[in-house]
Amino acid sequence: MASISNPYLSQRFRTLIWSCLDFNLLKTGTFYAERYFYVDQDNHEARHLYATALLRSGQTQSALYLVDLPQETRCSACVELESTVVADEAVLRCRAGVLALKTNLQEKAALHFSRALLLNPLLWEAFEGLCSSGVYPELDELFPPRSKQTKSDDTSISYWYDRKNGPVNTGIGFFSPETHMPGSGSRTWLTQPFRMDSIARESIATNESSLISADNSLVGYGTTHVRALSLPTRTVNLMPSNGRQFDEGGPIMKKARGTKLENYGWKDPLVTSQSNNTVKHPPQRKRPHHRARSNSGGSEMDDDMIAESPNSPSVSSLAQSPRSDTSPAPSNATANQEQMTQEAIEFEAADNYIYELMKMFAKAVQKLARYECQAAIEDLDRLPEEQQKSPLVMVLVGRAQYESNQYQKAERVFDEVRKQDPYRIWDMETYSSLLWQLQRTVKLSFLAQELISIDSRSAQAWIAVGNCFSLQKERTQALTCFRRATQLEPQCAYAYTLSGHECIDDDMEKAISFFQSALRADSRHYNAWYGLGTCYLRMSKLRLAEFHFRKAIEIHPNSAVLLGCVGMVMEKRGRMEQAFGLFDKAVQISSDNVLVRYRRAKLLIGMRRYSAAIEDLKKLRDLVPEEANVVFQLARAYRLKGQTPEAQQILLVARDIAPKDMNKLKKLMDIKKDKEAPEDDDTGGGMEEG
Incomplete structure (x- = not known):
């Protein structure tokens, strides 16, 4: 990976972050803003971008805390963002996936996310959503190795991710515009600001009808333009562990099952019908050049201005121009050519840093989604040292340790997260459950009060309050708090599951109803499958108990508790050897x-x-x-x-x-x-x- 002293790395991070924020890909923008800030925490512009991303994501207190600096070091007012442009297919795919995941349409969400990543592998929301839907693409296919250029190379300077064939030589940076994009006179999405209405952390907080038109096609937010969308022909092997596979026709099952896409009961809303020959394209608008964001607010030219000029030669053509043998000394043109070549190399090094950083995070998050917790921690340990200090990395480590029942280690990590960002709301429901497991009554009470004071309308805060009452055996109050969490976030499967566990001793039927509600919100919530298995085990419905425990194991195959539960069912059914094998495997996983x-x-x-x-x-x-x-x-x-x-x-x-x-x-x-x-x-x- 490139050194953090690379002078072009900041410019590349700025371009990527502003692009994501302008398109309201808030989670992706926040992800890269955090990466940029922890590359150099003394960089005021990086701090400003990180705070802006947090503010747009609804984390107001965290943003204010980040910029709460001495008066003499505070930044000037933010520059107003440029006008809205139409979103491209990758963004529409990502947003459609978020909407489908919000409504528990796992197959549909996986299709949209996988195609969004085919178009642009740097969409963090799409990759995280794909893992949440239970599909795990081959990372080496999704993130192919990028060749490293040196000053002596006289061919291509860098790569652009071609929508059909993957990375290709263009002579411009990874995030630079495609100079020969057929039928397009504007910049591509990674280098232009783009806006859509706000996306919440786990759901779309806007009017859903604005995303889907009357003819079931997707349109850009904040605009009346409708784009004809074409799908990429490049094929990437997106083979999940459960046998589902994605190709250009959408999600299909293994051939032996003979399942077709139509069997799922829906059609891809983004695929333009081949028989429709009357699609009208809106006129292309000429867009003003965007200036790079800076604290001074000066007139610094955009880093992609060279590539946007139709009359200027490309970097690669300059690099390939032969030097005259009769010239006694390098001319000014040759010196400029060498300078441009070196700048292009530096740009590519910055691109490679971001590309490799995304790939490393993707490996860790995918393993965590598959509950390969120790492997995920090892991947996170390989991140650059400056990134390991960021809250997101520490949260991922804490979640992996929590799922591995390493509660004391996870507590220390979450404590450090709270020091880094004392106003963080995200992931605090996991921290509160961790404190419940450790019986930290005082600490949990303090956390619940803080979260309520920060954001009393967040589901995470009310889950923490509910856990606090649960720890004190006040079940009625705990259920009230969990119900409040579901009112604020109806798709919060975790709140339904906690409600079920609160009722399991007093009202078994009510507990079953809560667990079923959790699965309607998220069919991959293994804790709800476990809860149902526990209910049926207590009711001596052993076959039903085994079924639900095994459904939970399909999602979390490395859970010693779940394996032990199936072992208990086998023991009660008189299958002692099978029971012993399950207990033995569980002990090996968690001694x-x-x-x-x-x-x-x-x-x-x-x-x-x-x-x-x-x-x-x-x-x-x-x-x-x-x-x-x-x-x-x-x-x-x-x-x-x-x-x-x-x-x-x-x-x-x-x-x-x-x-x-x-x-x-x-x-x-x-x-x-x-x-x-x-x-x-x-x-x-x-x-x-x-």
Whole structure:
């Protein structure tokens, strides 16, 4: 990757960030603005762009905190943005994907996101949305390696991402306009400011009818122009792990299933009908050249001005002009030519930095979406050091650790995030659930109060308040808060799921209804599948329980808890070997998970494999020394194995831990060697499911 001292890197970041903000791709703009700021935190313009991106994304307090500087160092008023232009197909695809994902149309969303990425692989929202819909493209296909040019090269200077054939030589920068774009007299989207109405963080907050016209085609926001859209012919292998594949015809299943696109019950609204020969194109408007944003507000020329001039020679043609052998000294034209060549090389190095940065983030986010948490953390550790200090990177690390049940590590990371951005609302629902797991009552209460004071209309704040009441066993108030979160954000699957968990002990039918509502909002919310499985397990509907647990495992295959739940179902159905295999796999994934190791130990006792059970229980005693059930089971295993002295010693410890359970202690003392004990020997002290 290029050095952060590259003089053209700032210019490239500015072009990309302003383009995203002007098109209201707020998440992508914020992503790159954060990257730019953490390249050089002393760069005032980078700070200003980051704050602008946060402000447009609705994070007002975070933006104000970022620019809360001494009076003498504050920036002047922002320059008004230029006029609105029509969005191109990549942006329309991205926005259509966001809308489809918002309404839980996973297949439709995946199609739009995948085609948006084919047109422009730097659309962060499209890539993140594609992962959220359960489709994981081949990153080497989506982000092909870009060759690095040197000053001695006399051929192409850089690449432009051609819509049909991928990166091609053009002699201009990656974000520069295409000088020979057929039928286009304006700049391409990456170098021109473009505007559409606001996109919220996870949903479109504008009137949905403005995106879809009466004939089911997509139009640009804020304009009456309708564009005829053509799809790329370049094919990228977008093969998900679940067998779904995308080509130019849309999402299809494996050939063996014989499924066609029409079976999904919808047609692609963005594909222009081949039989329609009366599509009218709006007249092209001449656009004024845009000046580069700067603090001084001066007349600095746009970095792409050279490429926009129809009469100026391209950089590559200049670079290929032969030098006269009879010239005694380099002419001014030759010197200018060398300077332009070197500048083009520097521009390309800046482009490569951003391109490689996006690729590295994409690898980590894709692995996190597949719940390959440790691999995601390793990829994030490979990011440049200055990027690892940014809130987004730390949040991704914290989420990976949370999903891996590494709660203490995740807490430290989220604490650092709060120091970096004390007004951050995004991802705070995960942090509040983390504090709930760690039983941090005071800390969770403080977080909930802060979030409400920052934004009382955010679902994340009310989820934190609900978690706070839940931790204090005030279930009615917790349910009220979770219901408020769903009122503010009707598609918030997590709030429905938390409501279900609150009701599971008191009203099973109501809990099932909440979990089903969560799945209607997001069919890939594995926690809701787990909740339904738990309900059916308690109702002894073992087949239904197994079905829902396995649906959760399809989404989160590396969850020790989910594997343990299926193991419990197999055990209850009498399939001991299958149950042991599942418990064993769960322990291998998470060796410190107390519940699955305890269930495996009990199963080993039932299978009369006492030595292995004793090893598990000794490990558990070190992890949870005050857990009475562990001590009882350890004494039981020793007794059944015939090691009476060890059993008596352990029972003395058990008597001190749970003096009220003397009857169970007596039953354990009466167990003869290699004879199974009664099944009601647990105290119910928390080791059992539920």
